[in-house]
Amino acid sequence: MTVLAVDGLVKHFPIHGGLLQRQVGTVKAVDGVSFAIARGETLGLVGESGCGKSTVGKTILKLIEPTAGRIVLGGEDITALRPGAMWPHRRRIQTIFQDPYSSLNPRLPAGTIVGEPFENFGIAQGRERDDRVAALFQRVGLRADSMRKYAHEFSGGQRQRLGIAKALAVNPDVIVADEPVSALDVSVQAQVLNLLIDLQEEYGLAYLFISHDLAVMRHISHRIAVMYLGRIVELTDKRTLFARPLHPYTEALLSAATAPDPRRRRRKKAIVQGDVPSPARPPPGCHFHTRCPYAVAECKVTSPPLREVAPGHHVACHLR
């Protein structure tokens, strides 16, 4: 059952310059992205800095307005909803950030922060709210008596647990998790990943899991979408993606990743050279052609559409 569907999502940011701050260009941060996520499923969105993966997340959360495309949450089109009309839908989609510290009010006790959504949505108050907050604390692995502590008194992993508790408070269908474990040490990262998987299985949560870390992606995702300069270049189930990547960029990403095993040192050298082009001036045609070892003349001219080349396996490449 699809809980979130995104169709042809576009987000352009204007670039202002010159003395009069006129618009001098456009960053096509997200340039026609489509996918769907089912209940209980994790869709991983992977890519390097500037590929637009975080902008996809923010647009879906309606923290920024999409330029074009459709966002359908639980069967309802929320694309054009103004903040007021969006409010009741916010219960169904929540977020977890990379740095929980910046999203936790330093002047409020943790229990109050986690309990805010109960008040905001009129779910519970007073004693009942406190009981539910205590239950949430326990569910995410925090001691209930730490409700009186302030954000700075928690460790990085505990703060991420607080962020998760706050997201869970309103019993959402979808959680957008943007690099939720990137700032954590590996021993703590394992705790948070295990918790996220447990919660998903318990509540049937759908995750849009945004990360640059392929190993984390492989662990937590069911399906993975690979983004490059605003577009999805490959989308398939994770087993297929790691066993038979079809897009040259996916291949490059996988070959560039380091494995914690000295006997499996990358035999071949990095297969892509150079840097990612600026999203303000993406190359014409296939955005990847400037770094692609297989590019042909057509790649420089026409942009390849995302096509289904095998059941559930989508690739945007002229050569596949």
Added chain:
Amino acid sequence: MPAVSAILEVRDLRTQFDTLDGVVRAVDGVSFDLAPGETLGIVGESGCGKSVTALSILRLIPPETGRIASGSIRFEGEELTTLSEEAMKRLRGHRISMIFQEPMTSLNPVLTVGTQIAENVVRHTGASKRAARERAYEMLDLVRIADARRRLDEYPHQLSGGMRQRVMIAMALSCDPRVLIADEPTTALDVTIQAQILDLMLDLKEKTGTAIVLITHDLGVVAETAQRVVVMYAGRKVEEAPVEVLFDNPLHPYTRGLMRAIPRLDVDAEEGGRRPRLQEIPGLVPMLTRAIVGCAFAARCPLATERCRAEPPPVVDVGSGHTVACWEVAP
């Protein structure tokens, strides 16, 4: 590794900082050797003391708040802990060089990259300005910056993150150092750029014979690059081994825990479509403001006994250059 051949010998290093909460024992009795031309990985999580170890070797501990409390650091036989600041300045960027995680903070934003590299060459070798600029060009070319001649006149902000790190490497290697200390050199970079920079560092090491101390939290980066690895926890060395030995047969419970905690990219661990649980290391790193009596890992260790909490563990040599500080392994 026999001590005679070592280019850098660190012995019982203790580095401390004064904070409002008391004295932080950031590095608490660490010893290791670096052989000429070798790549030594120092791995551990935040706060384990790996970066402070690097700063101590370079004598870059801010004197207002911290100090090398005791121990010895010998570089080519010369004691660095007591060397004058003037002599240290002649050493840094010349015989011992360094690169850090964020090149933007180590590059001067108002000078062109060519000027910055040339300055270092002039300062340390007394070369003429013209020769130093030529050296800067050679170095940019060596680190595979395309169109190096033109890039000499660009400012750091005009370069991408990967290119800035290449410039840092070019500058660090411009005076043919014997030792390069690289503190999380690829952590801020995207994965395809990280691969390029790691390839570059290893290639240049082959060419120049510079020994590298690579400090990282990333076991993948260590496995990819290091010949020998030191694992640190709470300011102490808990294990040291040649890289294959460490990954094949980690002995310290902390090293084992770390290796089981990371999601694996190279192994399909899934059974019946279910995602496996990662092994967690329960609890938190101890406060370094209090002296730790026994083993620093005892509070989180599944094997800890009363003795572990009461007495510091012996360093056990299990052969093939593999040492581990653990009562469980002690005979």
